[in-house]
Amino acid sequence: GEDVEQSLFLSVREGDSSVINCTYTDSSSTYLYWYKQEPGAGLQLLTYIFSNMDMKQDQRLTVLLNKKDKHLSLRIADTQTGDSAIYFCAERVGGSYIPTFGRGTSLIVHP
Amino acid sequence: DVKVTQSSRYLVKRTGEKVFLECVQDMDHENMFWYRQDPGLGLRLIYFSYDVKMKEKGDIPEGYSVSREKKERFSLILESASTNQTSMYLCASSLGSMAKGELFFGEGSRLTVL
Numbered sequence: 001g002e003d004v005e006q007s008l009f010l011s012v013r014e015g016d017s018s019v020i021n022c023t024y025t026d027s028s029s030t031y032l033y034w035y036k037q038e039p040g041a042g043l044q045l046l047t048y049i050f051s052n053m054d055m056k057q058d059q060r061l062t063v064l065l066n067k068k069d070k071h072l073s074l075r076i077a078d079t080q081t082g083d084s085a086i087y088f089c090a091e092r093v094g095g096s097y098i099p100t101f102g103r104g105t106s107l108i109v110h111p
Numbered sequence: 112d113v114k115v116t117q118s119s120r121y122l123v124k125r126t127g128e129k130v131f132l133e134c135v136q137d138m139d140h141e142n143m144f145w146y147r148q149d150p151g152l153g154l155r156l157i158y159f160s161y162d163v164k165m166k167e168k169g170d171i172p173e174g175y176s177v178s179r180e181k182k183e184r185f186s187l188i189l190e191s192a193s194t195n196q197t198s199m200y201l202c203a204s205s206l207g208s209m210a211k212g213e214l215f216f217g218e219g220s221r222l223t224v225l
Contacts, residue, residue: 008151031212042115042201042216043154088153092212097142097161097205098169099214103153 004102006089011108018076020105022089025070030094032065034074037086037104046087047074076107084109114138117202117217124224130189132220134202141207143185144214145169145177148199157200160185161207192224 006022024032030051035043049056049063049072056063062075076083086106090099118133136143142161146154146169156169158177166177174196178186185204189196199221203214 033213035214040218042203042218043214044216045213048211048213097207097212098144098156098159099212101154103151 004089004091004100006087006102006105008103009106009108011110012079014079014081014109014111016079018074018079018083018107018109020074020076020087020089020107022072022074022102023070024072024089024091024100026091026093026100027067027070028093029091031092031099032063032072033088033090033092033099034061034063034072035088035090035101037088039085043088079107079109081109081111083107115202115204115215115217117200117220119220120218122220122222124192124222126193126224128192128224130192130222130224132187132189132200132202132222134185134187134217135183136185136204136215137183138204138206138215139182140204140215141182142205143179144203144205145175145185145187146201146203147171148201148219154201157187189222192222194224196222197224198222 003025033048034046036046060077086104089102092099145157160179176188202217
């Protein structure tokens, strides 16, 4: 079955880089996603990567995918207080409309 | 701008009451979802609908039912609310194609059952 694991908390200093890690179990995953949830709000798609890619960069965000180890990471460069949120990793297997979410990592950015 | 609207941000109900949570999307999406979110447990899928009048149980359907009479509206029903259903409920929608599959979420409905 599908399972997505991520650590629950990460604390970083403003200006440093943050790296949020995620592992998944289903090797037939097609898309892997990072969603962001700000306090009191729903989730918003931050970025995604297709399973035939190793890396995707979008401004301050870098997504790395290691298919052999089934490991996905999200790096946020120059982390700001506005990046404080819960970050959810999710995978979607080909042929299914339903993604599987991890439990979310709370990123706390302190001055 | 795409939008998923949940009718109530905060509700307080009593044990045994019938509760309706409404969700409307304006993107003509085929798929709609209801999740509940609890601290440390992440998102758990309650029900999924891929078309009008079609529904599939998710991971935790017990104590819940759903209704999708129109494409844009997906309702979650708690027939007899219990205190363990106190939670944040999130509605989402997505396109019916197998492309990117991005989910668009509403702002959430925080339900407290006393």
